[in-house]
Amino acid sequence: MQISPPTYLAPYIRHYIFLENSGENMRSLRLFTDGSSGLILSGDMNLYSGISEERMPLSFFYGTLNGYKDFYSKGRFSLIAVVFQPYFLNILLKTSAGETRNQIVSVEDVLKDRLEIFQEKLFNKTSPLRIINDLNVFFTRFLSDRMNPDHHFIAAAQQYILSHKGWVSSGDLQRFTGYSERQLERKFEYHMGMSPKKYGSIIRLHYFLSLVNNGMDHKNMTMLSYEAGYSDQSHLIREFKNNIGLTPKQYLNTENKMAVNFIEL
Template identity: 80%
Template sequence: MQISPPKHLAPYIRHYIFLENSREDIRSLRLFTDGSSGLILSGDMNLYSGASEDRMPLSFFYGTLNGYKDFASKGRFSLIAVVFQPYFLNILLKSSAMEIRNQVISAENVMKDKLEVFQEKLFNKTDPLWIIHDLNLFFTHFLSEGISNDHHLIASIQQYLLQNKGTVSSRNMQHFTGYSERHLERKFEYYIGMSPKKYGNIIRLHYFLSLINNEIEDKNMAFLSYEAGYSDQSHLIREFKNNIGLTPKQYLNTQNKMAVNFIEM
């Protein structure tokens, strides 16, 4: 279940996702980059890092990803994923997005007990729509302190990249903002955790995903890759494997897509 935030929170939160698993077996899950950061809230989840098998915190923030992260889920769980606009984690944690890129940070370590009430509601099987309503109030109150001009600048550049499906030259970016390429890179790395070029590549990749995930039965990969702005199909496959760890055909054959960037392996 995917739920949009109210209009005034849309510049900061992309959407909420509620996921529930009633199975007792072990499931392999993959979260891959969409350029966003986020928050995972749970009251009863046994989630382990796929690489180290370390147990994840019940609730945690994750920074923007360079590629993908694998997890293993053991037993039943219910969770709410709050998918942030890329720069919102910088606002929440007041630290460089580069320092927390690819990182998982326990919510308890940075927000003490402020999120505990939401964990308890998930544990007690409260209607997720009510929990999301309360989260909207929580984030609205947090944002009442105001936002810096730099965040408004980054949000404007993000919208410019989205409108152009990620395909924007350095010259056009400089013309749009009035800043040099290096200045923009420093801003983006601090507030989002990656360069404008890397973020644009992710937007382009997800535009391609939107094309192959639609209802077209006869998917001509070469045509769709050109449609998404790739110079050739081999370039697309390289980007796809670097960011998702699969080829486009392997991704399409994945049975359980829990969200556009969260799949069961």
């Protein structure tokens, strides 16, 4: 279940996702980059890193990803994923997004017990819609003293890249913002945890995914890759492997696409 935030929070939160696993089987999961950071909230989840096999915190922030992260779960769980706009984690934690890139940060380490009430509600099976409404109130209050003019700049630059489906040159962005290439690199690194070029490539890839997921797979892969702006199919395959760890064909054959950037392997 995917829920949009209220309009006034849309510049900071893309959407909420509620996921529930009622079975006992182990599940292999992959979170891959969509340019966003986010928060995973759970009261009863046994989630482990797919590489180190380290148990994840019940609730954690994740920074923007260069590629993908694998996890596996054991037993039943319910969770709410809060998918942030890329720069919102920087606002919440008051730290460079570059420092949290590809990182998992325990909620308890940075916010102490401020989100514990939401974990308890998930554990007690409170309606996810009610929890999301309460989260809207929490984030609204949290924003009141944390904004600065740079956040409005980075939001405008992000929307410019989104409106062009990722196809924005360095020169285009310099003319739009009035900043030099080096200034843009620094601001994107601090607020979003990646370069403008990297963010554009992610948006371009997800535009291609939207074409496929919205029922346009009647066209062949080459036609879709051209429509998304790729010069050739090998370029698309390379981007897929770097960001998702799969080929386009493998992605299409993945049965359980739980969210736009979250799949079961």
